[in-house]
Amino acid sequence: MESALQSSPMLLFFVLPLLFLLGILVRTRRKHPYPPGPKGLPVIGNMSMMDQLTPRGLARLAKQYGGLFHLKMGTMHMVAVSTPEMARQVLQVQDNNFSNRPATVAIRYLTYDRADMVFAHYGPFWRQMRKLFVVKLFSKRATSWLSVRDEVESAVRTVVDKAGSVVNIGDLAVTLTMSITFRAAFGSVSHEGQDEFMAILREFSKLFSSFTIADFIPWLGWIDPQGPNKRLVKVRKSLDGFIDNVIDDHMMKDVKKKNSKGADDTDSETDMVDDLLALYSEDAKQSESDDLQGSINLTRDNIKAIIMVHDRKI
Numbered sequence: 435m436e437s438a439l440q441s442s443p444m445l446l447f448f449v450l451p452l453l454f455l456l457g458i459l460v461r462t463r464r465k466h467p468y469p470p471g472p473k474g475l476p477v478i479g480n481m482s483m484m485d486q487l488t489p490r491g492l493a494r495l496a497k498q499y500g501g502l503f504h505l506k507m508g509t510m511h512m513v514a515v516s517t518p519e520m521a522r523q524v525l526q527v528q529d530n531n532f533s534n535r536p537a538t539v540a541i542r543y544l545t546y547d548r549a550d551m552v553f554a555h556y557g558p559f560w561r562q563m564r565k566l567f568v569v570k571l572f573s574k575r576a577t578s579w580l581s582v583r584d585e586v587e588s589a590v591r592t593v594v595d596k597a598g599s600v601v602n603i604g605d606l607a608v609t610l611t612m613s614i615t616f617r618a619a620f621g622s623v624s625h626e627g628q629d630e631f632m633a634i635l636r637e638f639s640k641l642f643s644s645f646t647i648a649d650f651i652p653w654l655g656w657i658d659p660q661g662p663n664k665r666l667v668k669v670r671k672s673l674d675g676f677i678d679n680v681i682d683d684h685m686m687k688d689v690k691k692k693n694s695k696g697a698d699d700t701d702s703e704t705d706m707v708d709d710l711l712a713l714y715s716e717d718a719k720q721s722e723s724d725d726l727q728g729s730i731n732l733t734r735d736n737i738k739a740i741i742m743v744h745d746r747k748i
Contacts, residue, residue, distance in 0.1 A: 468504040468511065468513075469499075469500070469502045469503050469504040469513060470499045470500060470503055470504065471495075471499050471503040471504035471505055471506075472495070472499070472503075472505070474505075474506045477508070477651070478508060478650075478651075479505070479506030479507055479508055479650075480505045480506050480507060481507050481508060481650060483505070484507075492514050492516060493516065495514065496514065496516035496517075501515065501516045501517030501519070501520050502514070502515060502516070502517070502520050503516075507650045508647075508649075508650030508651040509650065509651055509652065510649070510650050530556070533556040534555050534556055535552065535553050537553050538644075538645060538646070538649045539646050539648050539649055539655070539663075539666075540641045540642060540644055540645075540646070540666055541553055541642060543666050543670065544638060544641060544642065544666065544669070544670060544742070545739050545742070546735035546736075546738060546739050547735075549733070549735045549736045549738075549739040550563075550736070550739035550740055550742070551563040551564060551567060551740070566713065567740075582614050582617065582618065585610060585613045585614050585617065586610065588613075589606055589609070589610045592606060593606070612628060612632050613628070615632075615635075616628045616631060616632070617705075618705065618706065619705060619706045619707065619741055620680055620705055620706075620707060627676065630672075630676060631676055634669060634672050634673050634676060635742075637665070637669045637672075638669060638673075638742060641665060641666060641669060646663070673738060673742070674738070677737070677738050677741060678734070680707060681707060681711065681734065681737065684707050684708060684711055685711060688708075688711065706740075706741065707737070707741070710732065710736075710737045710740060710741075711737070713732050714732045714733075714734075714737060
């Protein structure tokens with residue numbers, strides 16, 4: 435080795451700077467240790483304490499380790515913030531450094547690799563998606579949601595008709611929310627397919643809050659004891675089939691509307707799918723006159739992810 439270095443001065447020229455940088459990185463890492471926290475086990479870290487990751491459990495840990503403490507879940511490092519001062523630093527003073535939401539394997543898969551606004555990384559795409567929501571979608575949702583009054587009136591009539599008898603307000607509220615969600619997103623008055631879509635939405639909600647081993651120890655991702663990966667594939671396949679049919683129906687109706695001469699469209703009610711398809715179509719992109727032009731190209735995956743975000747938030 436020594437003779438090789440002596441006979442190759444150029445090798446020293448490349449090796450020494452690399453060793454110097456490596457030393458700097460090691461020293462820098464040592465100067466910035468993680469906050470205090472409970473000591474974990476090899477490989478799994480603090481995963482044995484997952485039952486304590488509740489508001490009360492974290493509050494108890496904060497009393498022991500301070501308002502900013504560290505947990506190691508497998509290969510993932512987590513920091514819990516439990517004081518107003520620390521929360522202000524994270525949420526206000528240094529919000530740009532903490533603006534990206536972590537996404538589990540399930541979330542990445544179900545959002546079509548962060549194709550929505552909620553889990554998209556902060557940057558140009560996220561800013562344009564937010565502008566799309568505010569300027570193109572939610573700005574005119576108030577007028578299109580006037581039809582929701584029909585659903586509320588139907589729920590009130592149900593209560594009136596059952597005067598003097600027991601009414602399950604919980605079930606009634608769930609049914610009302612489902613009807614409003616379905617009609618606002620897809621514009622369907624007949625509620626055809628509503629039960630199918632809501633079953634998909636409920637499965638989405640369950641899987642969104644689920645974890646897999648790959649979330650904490652990526653190299654053990656091939657282990658799937660509870661079968662969430664199979665459920666992920668099944669529910670997204672169901673969503674693809676359902677919303678693809680809805681999109682195709684809307685596009686066919688739009689073509690028929692354009693081909694029908696003298697058709698009166700003044701009283702036609704648009705839904706979220708119509709608004710998204712207006713941005714998805716090539717004609718709309720070419721005629722776009724504001725600063726959204728050319729800045730974002732919606733795909734079917736974006737439309738599906740946006741619809742699921744919208745429906746989960748209602």
